[in-house]
Amino acid sequence: MSLSYCKQIPSADCRFQPASISEYENDPWDIRISVDDAPLDEAYYFTVDNPAAVKRPIRELLETHALNPDCRSQLDVDEYPELPYLQEELIQYYTNHQNGQLTLEFHVNNNPEPGPINIDEPAEKFLSVCTYHDGSWDYRVLDLVVHPVIPEAGCADRKQFRRRFDDMFLMLLTGYAAGQGDEAYERFQEAALSIGQDNPPNIQVSSEFRTGLMNLERARLVKRSTQDSRDKTAQRFWDLQITEDGQKMLADLRQETDELIRRYEPFASVAIAPPALGVPDGFDARVQMMELDGIDCERTILLLILEDEKERLFEGAAWAEAYESFDVIGQVRDAMAFKTNFSAEILDALKQLAETDA
Amino acid sequence: MKQLIFHDDHGNGASYRLLVPAAMTHWRIRDFLDFMTRTGADAHDHGYLPRAADPLRHEAFRYLANDPASTLNRPLTYFQNHRPLGPDDSIDLTDHETFVTIRRELQADRPDPNCVDVARHNRRTFAANMLVTAQAVDAMFRFDRYPIVTADGRFLDTFLHVADEFPGNLDAVNKLRFLYRIAALVHAAPFENFSKIVTGIPFRSGAEMWPNMAAGFGGICAEKTAAVKFICDVLNIPSFPIVGASTKIPDDYHQKLRIYIESEGACEPSPWIQHHLIVVEIGGGRFLIDTTNGNVPFLFLNDADMQPFLAHGMQARMVHAVEHLYLRRVPNWVGDVLLTLCEFHVPDLQFQYMFDQGLGMEITSSLYVGAYFDWGGSRSSLMQNYYAVRAKRLRLPYPRFIHEQNLSSVPGRGLRERLAAALGVLREQYADPYYTGDFTFVLQPLAHFWKHPRISRSVRDMLWPDSHEKAA
Numbered sequence: 001m002s003l004s005y006c007k008q009i010p011s012a013d014c015r016f017q018p019a020s021i022s023e024y025e026n027d028p029w030d031i032r033i034s035v036d037d038a039p040l041d042e043a044y045y046f047t048v049d050n051p052a053a054v055k056r057p058i059r060e061l062l063e064t065h066a067l068n069p070d071c072r073s074q075l076d077v078d079e080y081p082e083l084p085y086l087q088e089e090l091i092q093y094y095t096n097h098q099n100g101q102l103t104l105e106f107h108v109n110n111n112p113e114p115g116p117i118n119i120d121e122p123a124e125k126f127l128s129v130c131t132y133h134d135g136s137w138d139y140r141v142l143d144l145v146v147h148p149v150i151p152e153a154g155c156a157d158r159k160q161f162r163r164r165f166d167d168m169f170l171m172l173l174t175g176y177a178a179g180q181g182d183e184a185y186e187r188f189q190e191a192a193l194s195i196g197q198d199n200p201p202n203i204q205v206s207s208e209f210r211t212g213l214m215n216l217e218r219a220r221l222v223k224r225s226t227q228d229s230r231d232k233t234a235q236r237f238w239d240l241q242i243t244e245d246g247q248k249m250l251a252d253l254r255q256e257t258d259e260l261i262r263r264y265e266p267f268a269s270v271a272i273a274p275p276a277l278g279v280p281d282g283f284d285a286r287v288q289m290m291e292l293d294g295i296d297c298e299r300t301i302l303l304l305i306l307e308d309e310k311e312r313l314f315e316g317a318a319w320a321e322a323y324e325s326f327d328v329i330g331q332v333r334d335a336m337a338f339k340t341n342f343s344a345e346i347l348d349a350l351k352q353l354a355e356t357d358a
Numbered sequence: 359m360k361q362l363i364f365h366d367d368h369g370n371g372a373s374y375r376l377l378v379p380a381a382m383t384h385w386r387i388r389d390f391l392d393f394m395t396r397t398g399a400d401a402h403d404h405g406y407l408p409r410a411a412d413p414l415r416h417e418a419f420r421y422l423a424n425d426p427a428s429t430l431n432r433p434l435t436y437f438q439n440h441r442p443l444g445p446d447d448s449i450d451l452t453d454h455e456t457f458v459t460i461r462r463e464l465q466a467d468r469p470d471p472n473c474v475d476v477a478r479h480n481r482r483t484f485a486a487n488m489l490v491t492a493q494a495v496d497a498m499f500r501f502d503r504y505p506i507v508t509a510d511g512r513f514l515d516t517f518l519h520v521a522d523e524f525p526g527n528l529d530a531v532n533k534l535r536f537l538y539r540i541a542a543l544v545h546a547a548p549f550e551n552f553s554k555i556v557t558g559i560p561f562r563s564g565a566e567m568w569p570n571m572a573a574g575f576g577g578i579c580a581e582k583t584a585a586v587k588f589i590c591d592v593l594n595i596p597s598f599p600i601v602g603a604s605t606k607i608p609d610d611y612h613q614k615l616r617i618y619i620e621s622e623g624a625c626e627p628s629p630w631i632q633h634h635l636i637v638v639e640i641g642g643g644r645f646l647i648d649t650t651n652g653n654v655p656f657l658f659l660n661d662a663d664m665q666p667f668l669a670h671g672m673q674a675r676m677v678h679a680v681e682h683l684y685l686r687r688v689p690n691w692v693g694d695v696l697l698t699l700c701e702f703h704v705p706d707l708q709f710q711y712m713f714d715q716g717l718g719m720e721i722t723s724s725l726y727v728g729a730y731f732d733w734g735g736s737r738s739s740l741m742q743n744y745y746a747v748r749a750k751r752l753r754l755p756y757p758r759f760i761h762e763q764n765l766s767s768v769p770g771r772g773l774r775e776r777l778a779a780a781l782g783v784l785r786e787q788y789a790d791p792y793y794t795g796d797f798t799f800v801l802q803p804l805a806h807f808w809k810h811p812r813i814s815r816s817v818r819d820m821l822w823p824d825s826h827e828k829a830a
Contacts, residue, residue, distance in 0.1 A: 037753040038806035041680035042673050081666035082673065082812070085655070089810045266503075271813070276822045278504065280542045280656045280811055312770060353822075 004114035005107050005145045009040045012132045014143060016110040021129055021140065026051050029127070029140035031066040033090055034109070036147050044086035045141075047076065054124040058106070058142065061123055067091050092283070093146060101336075102148055109143035116147070161329045162208075165302055168253065170212045171221055171242075172306050173323065175250040176314040178242060189240050191320060193224070206324045213240075221246035257307045260300055264289055266354040275349040285350060287335055292347055301332045360451060362408065364419065366460045369431065370560050370705045374419035375411035378456075382407065384448040387436065391445070394423045397486035413490050414566045415559070417483040422460075422702060428479065429702045430469040430619060430695070432462040471619045476564075476584075476694040480591035483565045484521075492517040494568035495589070498543045506536050524593045530641030535821055537595070537640055541647045541658055544585050547576035549652025549676075550720040552727075554708035556779050558787060561700040561707050564588025578711055579650040580634040584697050586649060587636055595638055599693025600646065602633030602671070602683035612692050619695060623703075631696060632715075633674075633683050637664070645817070652676055652721035653804070656811035663814045676717065677726045677802065678748045709788060718800070719780060723809065726802040727773070729784065732761065733795025745800050757802040768801070 008014060028051065034043035046066040048054075053061065065071055067090055075083040097104035105116035108126040117126060123142045131138045177188035191205055192213060216222045224238035242250070267289045269282035276282075290297045305328055306313065313322040322328065359377040362385075366372050378385070385408070393406050398413050410416030422429050436443040437459040438450060449458055484491055495517040506514045508527045514520050520528075520536060528536070544567075553575035554560065562570055564584035567577055576582065583599070590597040601607065607629060608614070618627040635648045635657070646664035648657035654674050659667065671684040700707055711717045718728030730741050745757045760768055760777060768774040777799055784797050 035808075036806045038808075039675065039680050039752070041682075042675060042808065078666050079670055081663070081670060082808075085810050085812045086808055089808055271811075271818065271822075276818065278542070279813070280545045282811065315771070 003105070003107060003116075003147060004111065005037075005109045007034065007037075007040050007109050007145070009130070009132075011134065012130055012137070014040075014110055014128050014130045014141070016108070016112060016128045017126075018129050021127060024051075024129065024140045027139060029054060029142070030130075031061060031123075031142045031144065032109075033066065033144045033146060035090075035093075036145065040109070040143075042082075044083060044090055045080075046071070046074070046087075054127060054140070054142075055122050057121060058117075058119040058123050058126070058144070061142075062094065062119070067094050090146070093148065105147040105149055107145040107147055109145050158326060158329055161298075161332075162326050165299065166212050167216060167219065167221070168299075168302075169306070169323065169326075169328075170209075170216055171246060171249055172253065172310070173314050173319055174216075174222060174240070174242060174246075176310055177319070180315075188319075191317075193238055193240055204324075205320055209320070209323055212323075216246070219245075221249055253303070257303050260304060261307070263293075264300075264304075267350060270350055275346050275353060277350065277353050285347070288347065289351070292351075297336065298332055301335045302328065305331050305335075360453075361411070361455045362449065362451065362458065363455060364436075364458050364460050366422075366702075367437075368460065368462045369422070369702050370707060372418075372560055372702070373558060374415060376408045376416075377411055378408040378451055382451050384451055386446065386448045387443045388445040390449065391423075394420055399486075413487050414483065414563070414569065417486060417565065418563055418701065421479050421483075425479075426462075427469060427473040428475060428698075430471070430474060430698055431702065432464065432466040432469065435461050435463055437461060468620060468622060471616055471691055471695050474691060474694045474698050476587065476697055477591040477690075480564055480588045483563070484588075484592045487565070488518060491565055491568055491588075491592075492521075494572040495540075497572045498568075499539060504535070504539045506532050508532075521592055524595075531820055533595075533640050534643075534645075534817070537589075537638060537645075538658060538817065538821060540589050541586055541649055542656070544571065544582045544649040545651050545656045547571040547582065547651065548574075548720060548722065549578065549650060549654075549717075550576050551578065551708055551712045551717060552719045552776055552780060553577070555712065555719065555787075556776075556783050558783070559708070560704065563697075563701055564591075576651070578717065579648075579654075580697060580700055582649040582651075583634045583636045583647075586638075586647060587693075587697075590636075590638055595640055597636050597638045598690055599688055599696070600635040600637055600668070600685050601631045601688050601692070601696065602635065602685045603629040603631055604681055604683060605629045606684045607631075607686040607688075611686065612689055615692055615695060633685070634693070634696065635685070636693075637687070643816075645814075648672075652717075653723055653807050655808065656813070658811070658813045658817055660814040660816050663812075675807070676721050677728075677804065678752060719776075722804075723807050724804055726800070726804055727777075728800040728802070729780070729797050730800065731795055732798035737795070738798070741798065745802065749802060752806070754805060755803045757800050760799040760801060761796060 028047055028049045030045050030047050032040070032043050032045040034040055044066075048061070048065055053065075067087065069087070069091060072084055072087065075087065077083055093102065093104060096102040106119050107116055108128075110128055111117070111126065126142060127140050128143050129139070130141050130143075174188075174192075178185050180188075192209070194205060213222070217224065220243055223241050223243050225241055226238060264286040266277050267285040269279055270277050270285045271279040271282050287297055287301065290300050313319065313328065360380055360382070362376040362378050364374045364376075366374075393401050393408065396404060396406070398410055398416065402409070410419075422431060423434055426433050436449075438457070443449065443458070449456065496515075499517065501513070501515045506520060506528070508514065508523050509529055510527070514523060524533065524536075553570055554562070554577070559566075562577055562581050562584070564581075564586075565588050567581055567585035567588070570577065571585065577585070587597055589595075611627070614625075615627045617625050633650075635646060637644055637646050644661045644664070646657055646659045646667065648654060653676050657667070668685050668687065671682055674681050674683055704710070712719060712729065713731075716728070718726055720727045728745075732738050732741060742759055745759075749755065749757050762781065765774065765778055765781070768777060781797060781799075788797075
């Protein structure tokens with residue numbers, strides 16, 4: 001289903017391409033940009049003084065006017081002090097979009113035709129008129145709404161992702177369960193090694209999980225051993241043990257994760273103008289730093305997520321669903337899609353700052 | 359140890375706890391009053407066995423007891439079992455928990471706003487509790503990662519040393535670096551009412567905020583501004599308050615507030631102040647700081663950049679609605695009075711923030727946790743519809759409604775435990791005899807907020823000049 005936006009400003013009417021729009025052809029006009037469903041009251045706007053500029057493509061208008069940092073002095077800062085900060089944030093989105101790291105859909109608010117527009121078309125095709133009820137303002141506006149799109153992982157993509165990281169995910173899950181005490185591990189084993197339909201209540205183990213577990217056994221990372229005193233009422237025949245090789249793999253992963261956290265944590269919230277570490281609400285430059293270091297970003301992000309969110313993913317009965325859906329791929333892809341796009345100089349400066357701090 | 363609990367009947371209903379030895383069966387009021395004049399260490403040195411359950415909370419109690427005029431109060435009187443306690447009477451401590459009621463000498467003079475001096479109180483609190491406050495600041499500051507260096511090249515590693523060196527031995531850059539880090543830490547602390555609800559503390563002083571933040575909690579705008587002001591006062595950094603309201607704040611607001619105080623609340627001040635920020639003066643510059651968080655971006659603006667904000671106000675959307683807040687610089691005594699009213703006078707302020715002002719229990723950039731009164735049936739549907747419609751309007755995910763029966767479905771143990779604790783306290787403390795229903799929590803995932811901090815370029819240039827050159 002195509003997205004459409006019908007946002008309004010309280011105490012004003014915004015009409016898309018009204019018949020009276022020609023009455024405004026000699027007036028300055030606005031480019032207004034709001035993000036997704038955020039209200040118009042807090043949108044960014046830029047006034048274009050040249051009425052004829054409506055004939056230019058939207059892309060050109062964005063790059064030469066609204067999202068051009070050199071035009072910052074034209075922003076109505078006296079009346080709307082937030083504008084330079086909103087522009088800075090939008091520029092980051094747009095740059096990522098240009099570099100293909102993030103897909104930005106451009107929609108037009110109140111456009112009767114749903115779906116994104118082609119920003120190579122001239123602005124005049126999509127102009128609206130905004131009239132305040134008290135008569136204070138009455139102007140043309142290109143009322144853009146940017147919608148960041150994070151590509152959904154396709155089935156093949158998900159399969160490939162699972163194939164790459166299945167062993168790691170399952171080992172970390174098993175290691176986590178084993179570390180939660182006898183009772184919790186017992187419950188985990190009951191589900192993991194259950195036979196046929198005899199899953200414990202609330203935990204449905206998929207066939208993929210059984211295959212994954214067999215793969216771990218083949219790799220000699222875990223092994224099944226017959227229970228010493230088998231209870232006839234028991235749901236399973238075996239105990240699940242982590243082998244020496246498996247313990248070593250877990251220890252290596254632990255060490256690797258600790259090292260990754262140490263190395264990339266300083267870049268979790270940075271500023272760029274000028275570069276600075278540890279600023280509040282800053283950019284998360286970790287993924288870009290990982291790229292810079294030439295390491296496997298997907299694997300690293302996954303490791304960090306599995307460490308950060310191990311309780312959510314692995315605790316109680318949640319693990320079976322987490323494993324089956326492998327939804328963690330979405331988080332990995334989100335991190336990749338929203339990664340920063342700083343210049344090499346800034347990255348270098350950030351890196352030097354981190355080294356100085358260390 | 360037994361507990362001796364003082365409950366303020368005439369103020370905001372706050373409680374203050376002392377721990378007394380199990381063998382102690384009574385305590386003469388004259389001795390208790392002498393105990394109250396002493397800091398914790400001094401009282402111990404003088405042989406007093408009782409001690410404060412929370413040393414910084416105790417400082418608030420001492421402030422109220424020893425200097426009531428400075429808290430806009432008349433002198434205190436103490437009652438046990440409805441019986442007034444004179445200087446030669448004793449508090450009966452035979453029970454494991456003893457309750458003493460605090461009231462006021464109604465014949466005494468009315469409070470005078472000129473007596474309030476939060477800076478003086480902050481400095482006294484710090485002097486009496488240096489270690490407790492410094493430990494909290496140090497735990498958050500991480501001096502190893504954010505170095506503060508004296509003019510002669512020494513790296514400071516504790517707030518106690520900063521306090522010593524700040525006036526004469528830190529240059530402007532290091533002073534600003536220190537203050538910026540303090541502001542950033544306060545901003546990073548969550549915007550929440552939860553910690554007030556579960557502890558029954560209606561409003562935390564600036565000093566009390568630091569251990570609370572070090573423990574992972576936070577507060578609302580005024581508490582966070584108080585926390586920054588506490589540091590400024592201890593370091594003798596000049597500061598002044600900025601207040602905000604959704605209607606224009608009149609030129610004579612301070613006069614109206616004075617009348618409100620002198621009438622002891624009979625005349626309402628206008629308008630109701632909704633936001634509290636601070637301007638600090640350091641290294642020859644002035645900086646407007648807003649550490650609220652909860653979707654209000656961090657502000658650290660120099661004199662030039664703050665002017666448009668002061669002239670035209672700021673926009674804030676904490677959850678659903680965008681609100682325009684008019685800002686105004688007010689005299690220091692106005693800021694002090696507002697903080698003092700919150701700390702000592704407004705009853706059930708934590709519930710006001712939570713329910714009346716709609717700030718809920720916690721607001722982050724991704725989640726709003728609110729609560730509403732729910733007595734079932736149509737009321738439940740009405741409230742769920744209300745929140746769902748607001749979510750739909752902003753195309754936010756459908757909120758989750760959590761009550762006792764489905765509490766176990768809350769994802770994340772931490773949040774689940776916080777909600778369970780809050781539910782227990784709300785049931786016990788929300789003392790409305792006419793209300794017989796229960797509480798339902800709303801978990802509303804949030805999105806589409808502007809995220810960038812608003813930091814003046816000159817501040818960045820001053821704090822990170824080397825990096826700037828490299829980037830250029």
